[in-house]
Amino acid sequence: MTLADATQLAAATNEHLANISNTLIYSSMAVYTLAFFAYIAEWIFGSRSKVGRTAAALTAEGAGAGGARTGPAVTVTKAGGTAVLERPKVVVRSAAGARDVPDGPGAAGGTEKGDLYGRVAISLTVLAFLIEFGGVLTRALSVQRAPWGNMYEFSITFSTVAVGVYVVLLLLKKNIRWLGLPLVTTVLLDLGLAVTVLYTASDQLVPALHSYWLYIHVSTAILCGAVFYVGAVSTLLYLFKDSYENKLATGGTPGRFANSVLDRLPAAASLDKFAYRVNAAVFPLWTFTIIAGAIWAGDAWGRYWGWDPKETWSFITWVAYAGYLHARATAGWKGRKAAYLALIAFGCWLFNYYGVNIFVSGKHSYAGV
Amino acid sequence: MSKTTTDGTRKAGDDQELGAAGSQLSTAPAEEGPNPPAMGVVGWVRWFWRQLTSMRVALLLLLLLSLGAIPGSLIPQTGVDATKVEQFYQDHETLAPVYEKLGLFHVYSSVWFSAVYILLFVSLIGCIVPRTWQFVGQLRGRPPRAPRRLTRLPAYTTWRTGAAPEEVREAALKLLRKRRFRAHRDGDAVAAEKGYLREVGNLAFHIALIVMLIAFGWGQLFKYEGNKLVLEGDGFSNTLTQYDDFKSGNLWSQDDLAPFSFTLKDFRGTYEPSGPNRGTPRTFEARITYSVGAYGKEKSTTVKVNEPLEIDGSKVYLVSHGYAPIVTVKDAEGDVVVDHEPFALLPLDANVTSSGAIKVMDGYRNAKGEKEQLGFNAFFLPTYGGKGSTMLSTFPALLNPMLALSAYHGDLGVDSGIPQSVYQLDDKNLKEFKDSKGELYKKQLKVGQTMTLPGGNGSVTFDGIQEWAGFQVTAQPGSGWALGGAVVAILGLAGSLFIQRRRVWVRAVAGADGVTVVELAGLGRSESAKLPEELGDLAGVLYDTFPEPTAEPTAEPTAEPTAERAEKK
Ligand code: HEM
Numbered sequence: 032m033t034l035a036d037a038t039q040l041a042a043a044t045n046e047h048l049a050n051i052s053n054t055l056i057y058s059s060m061a062v063y064t065l066a067f068f069a070y071i072a073e074w075i076f077g078s079r080s081k082v083g084r085t086a087a088a089l090t091a092e093g094a095g096a097g098g099a100r101t102g103p104a105v106t107v108t109k110a111g112g113t114a115v116l117e118r119p120k121v122v123v124r125s126a127a128g129a130r131d132v133p134d135g136p137g138a139a140g141g142t143e144k145g146d147l148y149g150r151v152a153i154s155l156t157v158l159a160f161l162i163e164f165g166g167v168l169t170r171a172l173s174v175q176r177a178p179w180g181n182m183y184e185f186s187i188t189f190s191t192v193a194v195g196v197y198v199v200l201l202l203l204k205k206n207i208r209w210l211g212l213p214l215v216t217t218v219l220l221d222l223g224l225a226v227t228v229l230y231t232a233s234d235q236l237v238p239a240l241h242s243y244w245l246y247i248h249v250s251t252a253i254l255c256g257a258v259f260y261v262g263a264v265s266t267l268l269y270l271f272k273d274s275y276e277n278k279l280a281t282g283g284t285p286g287r288f289a290n291s292v293l294d295r296l297p298a299a300a301s302l303d304k305f306a307y308r309v310n311a312a313v314f315p316l317w318t319f320t321i322i323a324g325a326i327w328a329g330d331a332w333g334r335y336w337g338w339d340p341k342e343t344w345s346f347i348t349w350v351a352y353a354g355y356l357h358a359r360a361t362a363g364w365k366g367r368k369a370a371y372l373a374l375i376a377f378g379c380w381l382f383n384y385y386g387v388n389i390f391v392s393g394k395h396s397y398a399g400v
Numbered sequence: 401m402s403k404t405t406t407d408g409t410r411k412a413g414d415d416q417e418l419g420a421a422g423s424q425l426s427t428a429p430a431e432e433g434p435n436p437p438a439m440g441v442v443g444w445v446r447w448f449w450r451q452l453t454s455m456r457v458a459l460l461l462l463l464l465l466s467l468g469a470i471p472g473s474l475i476p477q478t479g480v481d482a483t484k485v486e487q488f489y490q491d492h493e494t495l496a497p498v499y500e501k502l503g504l505f506h507v508y509s510s511v512w513f514s515a516v517y518i519l520l521f522v523s524l525i526g527c528i529v530p531r532t533w534q535f536v537g538q539l540r541g542r543p544p545r546a547p548r549r550l551t552r553l554p555a556y557t558t559w560r561t562g563a564a565p566e567e568v569r570e571a572a573l574k575l576l577r578k579r580r581f582r583a584h585r586d587g588d589a590v591a592a593e594k595g596y597l598r599e600v601g602n603l604a605f606h607i608a609l610i611v612m613l614i615a616f617g618w619g620q621l622f623k624y625e626g627n628k629l630v631l632e633g634d635g636f637s638n639t640l641t642q643y644d645d646f647k648s649g650n651l652w653s654q655d656d657l658a659p660f661s662f663t664l665k666d667f668r669g670t671y672e673p674s675g676p677n678r679g680t681p682r683t684f685e686a687r688i689t690y691s692v693g694a695y696g697k698e699k700s701t702t703v704k705v706n707e708p709l710e711i712d713g714s715k716v717y718l719v720s721h722g723y724a725p726i727v728t729v730k731d732a733e734g735d736v737v738v739d740h741e742p743f744a745l746l747p748l749d750a751n752v753t754s755s756g757a758i759k760v761m762d763g764y765r766n767a768k769g770e771k772e773q774l775g776f777n778a779f780f781l782p783t784y785g786g787k788g789s790t791m792l793s794t795f796p797a798l799l800n801p802m803l804a805l806s807a808y809h810g811d812l813g814v815d816s817g818i819p820q821s822v823y824q825l826d827d828k829n830l831k832e833f834k835d836s837k838g839e840l841y842k843k844q845l846k847v848g849q850t851m852t853l854p855g856g857n858g859s860v861t862f863d864g865i866q867e868w869a870g871f872q873v874t875a876q877p878g879s880g881w882a883l884g885g886a887v888v889a890i891l892g893l894a895g896s897l898f899i900q901r902r903r904v905w906v907r908a909v910a911g912a913d914g915v916t917v918v919e920l921a922g923l924g925r926s927e928s929a930k931l932p933e934e935l936g937d938l939a940g941v942l943y944d945t946f947p948e949p950t951a952e953p954t955a956e957p958t959a960e961p962t963a964e965r966a967e968k969k
Contacts, residue, residue: 118943121939122557123554124553322889334625343472347470357462
């Protein structure tokens with residue numbers, strides 16, 4: 032082959048677009064930072080309201096029945112359809128043994144000012160998301176391939192997808208505004224790492240990465256990671272909120288910070304359920320991701336499974352999540368123990384991404400640090 | 401097996417209340433305490449079996465499996481990279497033997513790791529079989545009858561109507577069947593159940609796991625994997641003797657080799673020419689012609705990385721490439737003893753700095769007319785940086801090729817019977833050619849240049865370069881089954897996690913005042929917002945057919961409503 036051949040190929044890499052991409056990523060970081068401060072403001076203004084719903088629910092109930100639950104409370108929903116008023120109503124009972132705690136009012140704590148800042152924060156998050164999305168898109172165009180050929184690209188795409196998941200859940204009117212602050216904090220950390228430590232100039236891929244399986248396998252891996260992340264944050268907050276509720280229910284007095292912050296989160300049961308739904312929903316996709324990876328490995332390396340460190344950690348992550356799902360169906364493992372398992376499983380996912388790429392060498396290492 | 405569990409979210413007090421209605425909503429095995437029995441051997445065996453197939457032990461084994469997989473990813477593995485294992489032995493003299501004893505250099509085939517997954521799969525089979533029977537039993541039976549007090553169920557609604565109870569029950573039965581519930585009339589009520597696919601999915605998933613494990617194990621036993629370096633223009637036929645190295649599973653036999661042959665016409669590699677990633681490979685492809693069987697028709701194709709050629713269950717992968725300098729060697733008389741022959745060298749780094757040996761075994765006579773053998777240590781740089789630069793290639797393609805040779809004569813030792821690498825000189829019986837200063841005679845050659853051996857002992861000419869490609873031929877039977885299992889596993893999992901299994905009861909009885917009271921109640925495996933929605937929908941349809949007579953119903957729900965929570969998801 033001649034140098035002329037090679038030069039033609041190089042023309043594919045478009046410097047200009049790559050520069051635009053970098054600018055967009057930096058801009059999105061600036062906007063995320065603004066959003067971060069807006070979320071903080073929301074939490075601060077929200078703390079002025081003295082709601083104490085959790086405490087009210089738990090202590091009132093406790094006082095009424097001498098500490099024991101009086102049996103599950105009953106709630107009423109309207110039946111669907113237009114003739115709502117005439118149709119019979121469905122009575123919903125929460126599970127026996129479950130604490131009946133209302134969901135918190137959210138970060139804004141029902142205050143007008145807090146709510147205003149919260150709305151600003153969400154608008155800024157959406158704006159930053161759009162800018163970051165543009166950054167990922169131009170990066171992809173500049174290299175004329177999927178934007179996940181190395182850890183830098185993986186990181187920017189990952190945080191974009193994570194915020195995307197959040198925005199979609201908001202659009203679906205799910206009660207997850209509380210996720211905003213932790214999410215934006217992580218995204219800023221992730222992007223900070225990406226532009227400093229992990230930055231790689233835009234370029235094409237080595238031949239082993241030329242495959243449509245790259246699109247399938249890595250895109251689902253990123254989506255799974257983003258959703259697992261949402262599940263993990265929810266699980267973590269569940270653990271905090273659950274301790275808080277336990278303390279209240281047993282007559283303890285939680286600290287001022289807990290009273291102010293945790294009270295505004297959804298009820299522990301809601302957080303737990305949300306975490307379970309999220310994790311269970313992506314588990315089949317994660318299974319698919321591993322299998323797609325195995326098919327690709329079969330094409331690229333001549334064996335579909337070879338216990339390469341990356342494969343091994345995907346497997347460990349998978350088994351850990353399967354363990355979590357099992358734990359939820361096993362007496363004595365529901366609740367907090369299962370939640371710890373979920374966190375460990377997410378830890379495995381994280382290690383698979385950062386740890387294996389940085390500390391362990393294997394066939395996947397050319398993904399470029 | 402006769403034991404059943406009730407909806408996991410409910411406590412004992414409620415269970416009695418719900419009776420059989422809540423039972424068998426899942427086929428999960430019954431929870432049993434870990435207290436051993438006070439019986440004889442049979443009792444112990446039964447107890448052990450129950451423990452092994454319990455959810456708790458399955459969970460424990462799952463966690464052990466993931467824990468056990470960790471060391472294999474951190475400690476070098478013989479099966480993945482044998483040279484790293486050797487390195488580890490040198491670096492950790494005390495630790496390595498301990499690791500060896502624990503099987504930590506081959507974790508995934510070690511006794512303890514195998515023990516964990518075999519136990520897990522025994523547990524799995526021991527779990528699936530009774531669950532399947534139980535499920536078949538549930539399918540052959542009917543949805544359980546309505547509990548006495550429907551108000552106790554997680555979703556409930558009621559109203560009064562002027563229609564006769566029989567009429568309402570009839571309509572409810574029809575409606576539920578239309579909604580694909582399995583429904584039957586049961587005294588004064590209709591009992592219905594839906595979402596059996598959840599259990600089917602769950603069982604299919606667990607069975608698929610077993611299929612995948614067997615397929616993987618089968619593949620390991622019957623697989624083979626061989627490597628062959630082929631020069632441009634040369635051919636290969638798939639027989640054991642042709643391979644440079646070859647590995648196979650324990651049950652593999654030579655007859656399992658697919659009969660085919662191929663010829664490498666041309667290898668092509670392109671590389672990033674500039675920028676920070678200069679030299680990074682862009683494309684590798686090998687043009688080959690191949691034929692299957694002894695008299696097969698010749699076909700041509702291109703093998704690329706990621707795109708193996710599949711022949712008869714075997715796959716031919718392009719795995720490596722390198723250069724083979726072409727040389728001509730003349731003896732002291734000027735007779736050609738090596739005529740324009742390529743010698744493949746092995747790449748040492750990403751820029752294909754290569755090393756190897758050129759061995760002249762027959763036909764050479766030295767200046768004294770004696771028969772001798774010649775050996776050269778060869779070092780090749782596809783792109784030489786120029787005088788004064790290091791002896792490392794600066795680019796993987798042939799921009800400025802340079803061949804550096806150092807010359808020896810004597811006995812190569814190839815006839816001693818000890819197998820020898822073609823890429824290395826065994827210098828035990830070799831003598832160095834000396835230059836004028838008395839040092840080992842070396843020379844750097846560009847294409848077309850000749851190295852004249854001291855003392856009129858002949859010459860070596862660097863004629864040009866040929867490329868070679870390394871192929872790996874593998875076959876792993878059972879991969880179709882593994883893939884099939886994987887697909888079923890995903891579908892089963894989706895069914896198991898996304899489908900809700902739930903029961904609905906409709907009771908219609910004449911109240912004390914003669915007016916019919918209709919009650920609807922639903923029960924799912926977990927509290928889901930979907931269940932009340934579905935129940936409300938069913939109730940709505942029934943209500944439209946059998947509306948309230950005139951006044952408000954008297955049978956209002958007992959506890960006080962806290963409306964807002966229900967709005968939340
Ligand atoms: C190879 C290891 C195994 C894996 C990866 C695995 C994975 C899973 C997954 C992902 C689920 C879905 C969880 C859900 O429905 O929420 C599940 C459910 C289940 N598994 Fe396994 N499993 C394994 C072994 C076993 C074993 C050995 C048993 C028997 C003791 C078992 C019994 C069950 C049961 C009864 C369910 C249904 C639980 C329910 O109805 O919620 N599994 N399993």
